[in-house]
Amino acid sequence: QVQLVESGGGVVQPGRSLRLYCATSGFTLSDYGMHWVRQAPGKGPEWVAVVSFDGTKIYYGDSVKGRFTISRDTSKNTLYLQMDSLRPEDTAVYYCAKGGFGLWPTNLWFESWGQGAVVTVSS
Amino acid sequence: DIQMTQSPSTLSAFVGDRVTITCRASQSISNWLAWYQQKPGRAPKLLIYQASRLQSGVPSRFSGSGSGTEFTLTISNLQPDDFAAYYCQQFKSFPLTFGGGTKVEIK
Numbered sequence: 257q258v259q260l261v262e263s264g265g266g267v268v269q270p271g272r273s274l275r276l277y278c279a280t281s282g283f284t285l286s287d288y289g290m291h292w293v294r295q296a297p298g299k300g301p302e303w304v305a306v307v308s309f310d311g312t313k314i315y316y317g318d319s320v321k322g323r324f325t326i327s328r329d330t331s332k333n334t335l336y337l338q339m340d341s342l343r344p345e346d347t348a349v350y351y352c353a354k355g356g357f358g359l360w361p362t363n364l365w366f367e368s369w370g371q372g373a374v375v376t377v378s379s
Numbered sequence: 380d381i382q383m384t385q386s387p388s389t390l391s392a393f394v395g396d397r398v399t400i401t402c403r404a405s406q407s408i409s410n411w412l413a414w415y416q417q418k419p420g421r422a423p424k425l426l427i428y429q430a431s432r433l434q435s436g437v438p439s440r441f442s443g444s445g446s447g448t449e450f451t452l453t454i455s456n457l458q459p460d461d462f463a464a465y466y467c468q469q470f471k472s473f474p475l476t477f478g479g480g481t482k483v484e485i486k
Contacts, residue, residue, distance in 0.1 A: 291475075300466055301415075301423060303475040315473045318380070351422055364470035365413035367434070369422035 258282040258368045260352050265373030268342055276373050278335040278352030285328060286310065289355030290335045291366060292326060294348035294375075304350070305337065308360050319345075342377045349374055381405055381469050385478035391486040396457045400481045402450045402467035411471040414443055414452045418463045426465075427452065457483075 264276040276292070292304040305316045305326040314326055325338040335352050349372040356363035382405035392398050402412065410430035415423035425434045427443035430450055440455045454461055462485050467478040 300464075300480045301417075301468075301477050303468075303477070306473075306475075317474045356428055361470075362411070364411075364475055365425060365428045365468065366415070366423070367425055367428075369424070372422055 258354060260354065260368060260370035262350065262352055262370045262373035265350065265375045267376045267378060269379050270343055270377055272342055273338070273340045274342060274375060276337040276339065276350055276352075276375070278337075278370055280333045280335065280352075280354070283354065285330045285333050285335070288357075289360060289363065290326075290328060291353045291355060292324075292335075292337045292350060293353050293366060293369075294346075294350045295372075296345075296348040299348075301351075302348075306355070306364070307335070309355075313360070339375070342375075344377050347375060347377050380474055381408060381472060381476055383467055383469055383476050383478035385465075385467060385481050387481060388479065389482045389484060391484045392457055393486050394457055394459055397453065397455045398457055398483060400452045400465055400467075400483075402445075402452070402478050404448045404450075404469055404471075407447045408469045408471035410446045411469055412443075412445070412450050413468045413470065414441075415466045415468065416461075416463045417466065423466065454483075459485075 259281045261279045291306045323341045327336045352370045353366035354368040356365045384403045412430045414427040417423040431443045
């Protein structure tokens with residue numbers, strides 16, 4: 257079955273960097289778009305970034321554009337989120353999520369989710 | 380950006396009730412809409428995609444309808460396990476956006 261396991265979260269000072277990892281199993285990473293979605297304490301989910309099934313298309317949410325970088329390594333079945341210039345408002349649980357089946361970009365829902373990685377940005 | 384507005388923000392209901400949650404988009408999104416359920420401390424769970432298609436394994440008491448700018452999630456015969464927060468999400472265009480959520484509470 258599909259498994260998504262995030263790691264790399266922690267406490268970091270404003271302006272510093274952090275890299276999140278999402279280990280995937282149970283499906284072929286190169287067959288699906290993969291997303292990062294975050295949720296600040298007490299708030300609803302916020303979409304962060306996506307990499308397409310073939311790795312050729314990448315999109316970001318406005319609040320992280322220019323600071324965060326999504327990538328993947330299909331040989332390691334791993335999705336990454338490099339987070340630079342972190343701000344207190346980036347504090348959240350970060351989920352990796354597997355996209356839906358079907359043709360890109362008609363399949364941009366979040367079919368499976370990991371358990372989340374907690375990121376706290378504070379001095 | 381496409382804004383998604385859910386109502387109500389909180390809903391109190393009895394076990395066995397039929398409840399309806401509404402989601403409105405700021406512009407037409409055809410049927411590019413999904414619904415999620417989230418319980419405290421857990422990741423969201425996909426219920427419905429493409430406005431009305433039930434995700435595998437989701438009980439049939441959940442149903443979705445609508446197109447264009449107005450959508451509904453209906454839970455018939457509300458069960459104790461259904462008390463949770465519910466979110467809609469549009470995937471018509473980037474950035475992908477969620478509604479503000481509806482919390483379904485026990486009455």
